[in-house]
Amino acid sequence: MPKKPAAVDRADAAKSARKSAARGAAPTKPKAASKRASKVATRVFTPLADEAPTAALSEVPQAVYGRLSRAAAPLTAYDLIDSVQKQLKRRLHPPTIYRALSQLVERGLVHRLESGSSYIACASPGEPHHSILFVCTQCGTAEEAVDNRVHGLLQEDAAARGFIAESEVIEVRGRCSNCSLPN
Numbered sequence: 001m002p003k004k005p006a007a008v009d010r011a012d013a014a015k016s017a018r019k020s021a022a023r024g025a026a027p028t029k030p031k032a033a034s035k036r037a038s039k040v041a042t043r044v045f046t047p048l049a050d051e052a053p054t055a056a057l058s059e060v061p062q063a064v065y066g067r068l069s070r071a072a073a074p075l076t077a078y079d080l081i082d083s084v085q086k087q088l089k090r091r092l093h094p095p096t097i098y099r100a101l102s103q104l105v106e107r108g109l110v111h112r113l114e115s116g117s118s119y120i121a122c123a124s125p126g127e128p129h130h131s132i133l134f135v136c137t138q139c140g141t142a143e144e145a146v147d148n149r150v151h152g153l154l155q156e157d158a159a160a161r162g163f164i165a166e167s168e169v170i171e172v173r174g175r176c177s178n179c180s181l182p183n
């Protein structure tokens with residue numbers, strides 16, 4: 001039997017991260033910060049009302065999402081095109097894949113890594129959240145941790161300088177727990 005898909009492992013990791021985030025969350029935002037933060041709150045990955053986060057997706061986004069959910073490491077549009085073509089048994093052009101990806105990002109099902117223009121399936125689709133992406137430069141895997149504390153601090157810093165933050169992507173690059181083990 002093959003190993004469980006990585007998405008499941010990521011989901012577990014995110015779950016425990018969320019728990020610790022909830023414990024450590026300090027809801028002591030200054031008034032000015034929360035006022036400004038409300039502008040940004042709309043940018044949080046907003047889930048759709050339906051139970052299945054992939055409901056109502058057309059076949060290309062559906063196939064792209066399926067492939068990303070099974071991937072152990074982030075994939076680029078070019079990584080995706082081959083397997084999606086095979087699965088759908090027809091030729092696809094890169095813009096079709098990019099459109100599917102941006103649709104998935106918009107729905108909060110997929111996150112785009114700023115470094116390397118690659119994508120991972122969200123570990124907590126269907127829940128609004130702010131995440132931190134931990135990217136291993138050795139094996140190429142990426143893990144998503146949901147952590148609203150860091151988001152709160154960034155909002156405070158932005159508010160203190162009168163800056164209205166519209167988006168944020170937090171990526172931490174380094175070595176994952178497997179790659180940092182001594183041989």
Ligand SMILES: [Zn+2]
Nearest residue numbers: 122123124131
């Ligand atoms: Zn996510």
Ligand SMILES: [Zn+2]
Nearest residue numbers: 136139176179
């Ligand atoms: Zn690694």
